[in-house]
Amino acid sequence: MKKALKVTSYLCLAVAVLAVIFGIVAMTSANHSFFVGYAMFNVIKRGTFMGFIGNLIGIVLTFASFGLMGFYSLKGKDKNALIWSLIAIIMSVISLVIVLLGKTASFGDFIITLLPMAHLFLIFKNA
Numbered sequence: 631m632k633k634a635l636k637v638t639s640y641l642c643l644a645v646a647v648l649a650v651i652f653g654i655v656a657m658t659s660a661n662h663s664f665f666v667g668y669a670m671f672n673v674i675k676r677g678t679f680m681g682f683i684g685n686l687i688g689i690v691l692t693f694a695s696f697g698l699m700g701f702y703s704l705k706g707k708d709k710n711a712l713i714w715s716l717i718a719i720i721m722s723v724i725s726l727v728i729v730l731l732g733k734t735a736s737f738g739d740f741i742i743t744l745l746p747m748a749h750l751f752l753i754f755k756n757a
Contacts, residue, residue, distance in 0.1 A: 635703060635752040641745060642700030642718075646693045653689035657682065695721060699749060708753055715753060718746035
């Protein structure tokens with residue numbers, strides 16, 4: 631189970647990095663965005679300043695929650711990893727509800743929601 635936790639930790643770090651990369655792409659080319667993660671990145675398509683701010687906050691929150699969740703797990707700090715896992719789960723579920731209501735859900739939305747849940751489960755299994 632420790633190997634599985636390490637794998638999910640690295641996947642969480644990858645999601646954090648990809649959130650920054652694809653978030654910047656979404657902000658700089660709103661008409662050609664190929665980001666498949668969070669629904670909050672689609673706000674920028676409307677071209678409003680609030681959409682830009684929402685997108686920026688989404689990038690920072692995604693990077694922080696997934697990045698710190700993976701980082702703390704790899705360092706063996708389970709309490710901090712647990713807290714950031716819960717934050718990532720809350721954000722992911724909110725995002726999933728938004729895309730389901732908007733009927734724009736993709737496979738990536740479900741993966742992004744399941745990853746922190748699996749990570750949290752593995753934290754509990756290893757404790």
